Structures are given as C-alpha cells and as structure tokens.
Amino acid sequence: MRTINYIVVHCTATQPDAKIESIKKYWRDNLKWKNPGYHFMIKADGVVVNTLPIEQISNGVAGWNSQIINISYIGGIDKNNNPKDTRTPDQKASILKLLRELKSKFPKAKVQGHRDFPNVHKACPSFDAKKEYSGLQ
Template identity: 55%
Template structure:
C-alpha cells in the first residue's frame, strides 16, 4: 500500500519523477528472490523500488519514500519508483505482462502519488536519458499522461 503518511511537505527529498518499472522477470517471481538478487548480485543496500506490485495487485512497500532507492542511475534522489512484477515473455523479450489487477493497482498508486507530489512527472524507466532498456515494457509516459 502507498504510504499515506509521507507528503511532499514532510519528505526531505524533492520528488521530480514518479518512475514506472517492470522487474523483467516472470510475473510469478517472488519478491524475496528479487531482493536477494539486488543484495547478492548487485551489492545494493537499498532496493530498486519503493513499491512493487504482485500479479494479484497486492502492493508491497520496499522502502520509505523519504529514502532513495536504486531505480534510475543518476536520478534516484528525485524519484519515487514503483514496479510491477513481470514485463517479459517466456523468452525474456520485453512484453507488457501486467495483469488486470496490476494495471488497476498501478493506476490507483500513480494517482495517489501524483496527488502527493503534484509537480512530479510520471515516466517509464526507459524515458530517462542514456537508458537503453525497454522497462517497463509499455509507454508509461503516454499511458499515464492524463493523471493530474
């Protein structure tokens, strides 16, 4: 669930971006496996995202919005990162695999985050300069352009 207690006024970080991600894994991948990968393979102390959405639409908080995660290199201090589990087909090719439950949870989460951070723009990971990824495997910038 999106943290209802953090607001733009009490967050010491200036949030300029709300970033949509996919895990680029199977939609059935467990969060603990993703966390283990960050820790053991990448050596990260903080997770890649603030929020992650399971296939059933359950939203799990991984990090407080007041802290920087590892979502987009060079931009993390100004971002809130939200991710859905999935984003690739069985051959690991980029594909929008969001379930209806994930789509609904992502939309409601982005609406809530946009209310909390009204000046922030919603971008997909792929929309940042120098990023050569398909993440989140759909055009988040266009899809969520009307969220005010």
Template identity: 50%
Template sequence: MRTITHIVLHCTATPQSATVAGILNYWRTQLGWKNPGYHILIEPNGTCHRLLADEVPSNGVKGHNAHSLHVSYIGGVDGRGRPLDTRTPHQLAEMERIVRRWKAEHPNAQVVGHRDFPGVTKACPSFDARTWWVSIH
C-alpha cells in the first residue's frame, strides 16, 4: 500500500457539460498520458467515476503523484473560462464523502488543492481546498 501524504482536490477547468469520455480522450490523445489525471471524477449530477485504483499513481500534480490521491469535479470555470467554483450540491456532497473516506484511511494526509503545490500556476480547483475542508470537518 502506498503512503498517502496528500488528498488533492481538482476541477477539470471545463464547462460542466464536459463528458467523462471527452476528458479521458483529451488526456490520452492530446497529452499522451497512460494514466488518468484523477482517481475519481464527479459529474454535476453527483455520479462518481472511478478512473484509477487508489493504489496506482495518477497524473494529478507533476512530481507529487507517488504519495497523493486525486479527486476532481467537472467544471471550475465560468462562461469565459475564468476560474469559478461551480460545484453543484451533488458534487459538494460526493467530494465530501470521498475526502472523508480517504482521510479515514489516511489520517495524516493533508487535504489540499492542485494550486497549493509549489510551482503550480493554475487556479485549480477554483476554491480554497484547505478552508473548505476545515469548514466541514
């Protein structure tokens, strides 16, 4: 079992209408990734898609994947592509459920956003993950 030091929250930085198939295709064909960027992806209606087993590193944050778990919601931008927390109530509930489960399994792991890693210039997940986590637990 991997030692998990970070539970990383993401957004896809796409409209909420983006599809799981389209996101997977982009990673494969445009980025050339063999593994997905997240372990779990949450649709606006709350449906969760397991993209990768927790035991397998994803492509979530370059240089930090060996010890991280990654969950993302579809969305995270406004109509002009600017960062905006667009999580629906269903996505919020599912993200909380997933993070609580992972924290129970890895109590020493920090809950952070993609943007919280050194050198990352993205706004992802378009909200402050640390503040969100503190506010709900």
C-alpha cells in the first residue's frame, strides 16, 4: 500500500444532479485521464460510490496524488457556475462517515480541501474543509 499523507475533500464543480458516468466520460474524453479524479464520489442522496481502489493513484491534486485519497461530493457550484457549498445533509453525513473510516485506516493523514494545497487557485470544495473537519486530525 502506498503512503497516505492526506485525505482530500473535493467538489465535482458540477450541478448537484450530475451523473457519475458523465463526469468520468469528461475525464476520459476531454482530459485524457487514464484514472478517475477521485477514489470516492458522494451523490446527492448520500450514496458513496468507490470509483477507484485506494491502492491506485487518482487525479485529484496535481503533483500530490501519490500520497492522497481523493473524495468528492457531486456539486459545488450554483446555477451560474460560481463556487457554492451545495452539499445535502445526506452528503455531509456520508462524507463525515467516510472520513472517519479512512482516518481509522490512515490515522496520520491530514484531512483538508483541494484549495488548501500550495499553488491551487480554485475554491474546491467550495467550503473550508480544513476547518470543518479539524476535529478529525
């Protein structure tokens, strides 16, 4: 197993009703990625979908992915494509449950948002994950 130093929370920067298959198709066809951007995606109803085994490297944070488990909720923008925390109560509960499970497997891993990495110039995950999940550190 690779060394996991971070568990990173993302948003898909899509509307909350976006389908996982269409997101994966965008990664494959437009970005030419061989692996998904995230290990886990959380749908609006709170269902957690494992899109890549955690032993493999996903494409969540350029330059850091070898040491990250990437999780994302579907959503993160408003109707005008501006950053907005669109997490449903079910997504919030599922993210917290998943983070607790991952922290039990990787207790030294830091939980933070995509935007908390150096030289990242985006709002992802559209809320302050570092602050919200500081109790898990």
